[in-house]
Amino acid sequence: MEAAIAEKVFAPGTLLEIGEEVIAFPDKHAPHHDGVKYKVFPNAPQTLVDVFNIPKAKGVMDNEFLVFEDDRRTFGQVFAEAAALGDALVNGLGVQRGDRVCVVSKNRIEYIVALIAVTSVGACFVPMNSWWKTKELEYGLDNSGTKVVICDADRYKFLEPVLDKLTGLSKVLLLSGPGTDAFAPHAKRIAYDDAIAKHQGASMPPFVATKDENALIMYTSGTTGHPKGVVLTHRSICHALTAAVAHSALTKTIEAVKAGTAPAAEESAEATKAKAILLNVPLFHATGLHAVCIISILACRKIVMMGKWEPERALQLVERERITNFTGVPTMVLDMMNHPNLSKYDTSSLEAIGGGGAAPPSSMVKDVGKNFKKASPNQGFGMTETNAVAALTDGDAYRAKPTSCGRAVPTVEIAVWDDNDKPVPAGQKGNVMIKGASVMKEYWGKPEATAETITRDGWLRTGDVGHLDEDGYLHLGGRTKEIIIRGGENISCVAVEDGVFQHPGVAECAAIPVPHPSLGEEVGIVVFPKNGAKLTLEEIVAKCDDLAKFECPTHLYIWPEQLPRGATGKIVKREIRQIIEDNKILSEQQKNPKSKL
Structure with a gap:
């Protein structure tokens, strides 16, 4: 039955139609993708600019978009500041197509403003780990060839000692906040607020890139010690987001058919306005950037931001902001459920709670239902190299298989191979492999590492060990990576x-x-x-x-x-x-x- 429903949901002529396409990258940096045919969504947004245009197209620019502490901004206000920053980057600082612009900061509104601005002008957004110190920052900025850095004072103190060594770095935009007055003047440093004020009211410069050009470089730890820069294109990001949306649409349709009801119509404007997600993970993580931030722009959903994880503060925000969606690593869900003051807070607004990033205890699916009565539990498997999305499970499917991290989302293929790259039968452990248009393009400047990770026919070696059951659900059982x-x-x-x-x-x-x-x-x-x-x-x-x-x-x-x-x-x-x-x-x-x- 489920296969027949999926065939209808993804049939030719539907919004979520699935087709096939050979992806060819213009810079020839990804021979492992050459000539490989991938499943694609022809009607998906093609670039992040298409995603950023959705709130305006849906008429929600006056809706609240970002909330951080006492700062509340509408979609219109955030996109206006992004336009000013985009103009400052292009017409003030000389940022061109493909240039790398880095943000290293704790979560704050300007982080998301920068994401919109940088990718909207065809440059490449590089979010760096805010835990990094001088040595790691120097490596990341030098390796990526970053031209402009946007950072807060807590990160600038680690960057300052190596500013003169980073000859490719032309400017640092220092974000406002405590400690910014403590630094000696430097020719490379200007105030972020001054740059915005100078370009206030400007229009966003035109987008000059294409769907298969680099949108993000996200650094992830690897077995070699040095972090590797995962290169993600506009197309790969948009396909990952659309795959998550398609999974949700298919799940809702299957549940409706089983219940004998009609599938839900498109969400009303009021229902959209009531949706709110808690951003409780760092934006330099794919979970924060993709699974919370970018997909919320696609859904025109309010984001309530946390600067750092504090379980009771999260519960307070759930109650105050009527949070409907919570996505984080399992430890955060456990922190809230185990908090002694949980019962003091009204968490009845929560509709979905879960996430990924680490293996949760199998008991968590039951515990979510006990502690958050109206929330449907969910769990996913993905990695930076897959734009955060590869497999998803939720609701009844998750309850039925609590040790699984889900089935492959539409257009993504998951296989389990032995050490000779041969598929193994259902139930047998092996190396987890992923293929799809949402897989990374390459590791930045590391062709050997890329070739070791992606096969010549487009399969990504995840470094995880697991098995697929007879229903196609993935169960993880360890890692091969160091x-x-x-x-x-x-x-x-x-x-x-x-x-x-x-x-x-x-x-x-x-x-x-x-x-x-x-x-x-x-x-x-x-x-x-x-x-x-x-x-x-x-x-x-x-x-x-x-x-x-x-x-x-x-x-x-x-x-x-x-x-x-x-x-x-x-x-x-x-x-x-x-x-x-x-x-x-x-x-x-x-x-x-x-x-x-």
Whole structure:
């Protein structure tokens, strides 16, 4: 029955019609896509500018769009500031087609203004991790060839020491806020507010790019230690968004048919105005940028922003702003459900709650129903390389299969292969592969890494291990990549190990994931001390100057001899983890529960 319904929903002549197309990139940087036929939505928005034109076309420019603390802006006000910024970038700072413009800041309204402005003029938007310090920022800005940076004071203090070394960087627009007066003058720095004031009332310069040109470069941790820049085109972003919309439309139609009712008509203007989503994850994450921000512009939905995650503050905002949609990593959902003051807040406005970014406990789907009576639970699987979207599940389907992260969204294909790149039968574990028009174009400036990740016929190696069940639902069961996912943050094991090696008493070390009930994983470090040195976690963390706080180890395991190695000489972490799981080696925290860390 479901297949027959899908055939009708995506039939030729419908708004969500599915066709096929060969994608050819004009700059020839992506030979793995050449000649590959992908499923596409012919009627989808072709560029982000098409998405940004939707609020005006639907007549909602006077509706509230962004709320951050005491600042409330309509669609019209946000797009007017974006036009001023776009004019400042092009006609004031000389930004041209394809130039990279970076934002490094905590969540704030100007972040979304910059996204709209940069991509609307045909430049490439580069959101960088706001946890990064000087060394990481220098690498990211140099690697991307960023021309203009927009940043807040907390990030500028890390950028300031290397401004003169970044010869390709022409200007820094410093956002207003506490601490901006503490910096010495610099020829490259101007105030963001001054740039906006100078170009106030200007029209947005014309869009000069095409659908297959670069719209975003988003940095993600990888096995090599250095973050990799994931290049996302206008087309790939728009197809990911449309695939999510198509999944929702199909789900609602199936539920209506099963209930014997007519599928819901297009949402009324009043219903649209009442929708509100909480932006509780960073905008440098695909979850925040794609699954909350850009898709909300497509849906003409209000976004209520948080500068940092605070569970009780989130509950307050749900009540005050009548939040209907909550999308975040599982730890955030658990934080709210486990908060002692949950019952004090009216959360009855919530209609959908869930997200992705890390594997949730299977009990979460039941717990959502208990704690948020009207909210339908949902869960997804995706990654930066797939524009956040690959598989989705919600409602009854999620309740029926709580250990699954969903089925492939329309136009996306998911397969499970063995180590010889051959498909395996349903139920058998293997390497999770994804193919679709929503997959990234390439890793910026890293053709070898791109070739290792995307096959010549367009399949993306996710680095995840899992299986497909007989109904096509994906179940994850581990990762092949050398990363730890802590509360949705990808942490490079190599970067952690590099940081720990700064301690002179470390002979060998290996970073491993340590299970955590709410964060999913924490960072564990296994150390073989040099010459019998007595090491503590506090001493090791104190030497990790180049690591962000969330990357620092929270568990220390002292190994009594050289770490186990395989035939190639590589450290065998699988064996290390097994020994630790068997409690044959205890962490310093297990030995000393009163440890400060």
